[in-house]
Amino acid sequence: MTESRARNGTQWARADATRRALLDAAREVFSDRGYEAAGIAEIVERSGVSVGSLYHHYGGKSGLFLALWEEHTAEQERMATRAVKAARAGGEKDSITLFITGTAAFLEFCWDHRRTSRLFVSGEGPTGFGLMRRSRMRQWLAQNTRLLSDHNQMLPLILTTAIGEAGREVSIADSPEDAHSLITQTTEILRRLAR
CATH class of the missing domain: 1.10.357 (Tetracycline Repressor; domain 2)
Structure with a gap:
């Protein structure tokens, strides 16, 4: 396996882990508070992922809800x-x-x-x-x-x-x-x- 291919595999694995952390945190927050009362800040805090990553992967709260x-x-x-x-x-x-x-x-x-x-x-x-x-x-x-x-x-x-x-x-x-x-x-x- 080339170094480039290994690096790409690691990046994909990290992206998958980021998406999983966001979905798991969103499930908790949406279930606790409902869609309207759920806040991006709390989802980000629970996930340990940056706000930028949330917007990159899901485009915002609605995209995250729909993905879930x-x-x-x-x-x-x-x-x-x-x-x-x-x-x-x-x-x-x-x-x-x-x-x-x-x-x-x-x-x-x-x-x-x-x-x-x-x-x-x-x-x-x-x-x-x-x-x-x-x-x-x-x-x-x-x-x-x-x-x-x-x-x-x-x-x-x-x-x-x-x-x-x-x-x-x-x-x-x-x-x-x-x-x-x-x-x-x-x-x-x-x-x-x-x-």
Whole structure:
């Protein structure tokens, strides 16, 4: 490996560490204070990174919030997708069972990452956040429509909407028992609606 290549690798690793520190600090501050009350100074202080680096990597508070949201929703989708793939690998073919398996994984993620989930279901965020959420909802609906293609065309819309609301309730549950009870109730209701 050339010296130049090694230097570039080190710079990329440092940039990744800087972005990670900023996202982790932003998650804490936004979760503690909400988007509007969160301050750049506190995010920078908690991250140990310079203000200039925050603006370089994210362009400001709104860019940081949106990057955090993108990371959170991408991980939710990965968890649901992994659960569905594992069920398929285990021989499951029923689309409703696969859909409910993905739903349970999604809702578990909402509980496991409840502080961040609560932040995003509060509706607070930068200008344009509502539009981004609606766009993501349409993408999620399209995925669910493909999975449930052998059912009534309104079923994916109804189920996807119900899951979104269930995610909100799970993320604000008072205890693990309450959260898991809500997840179980949701999957049972979805199964009845889908049959």
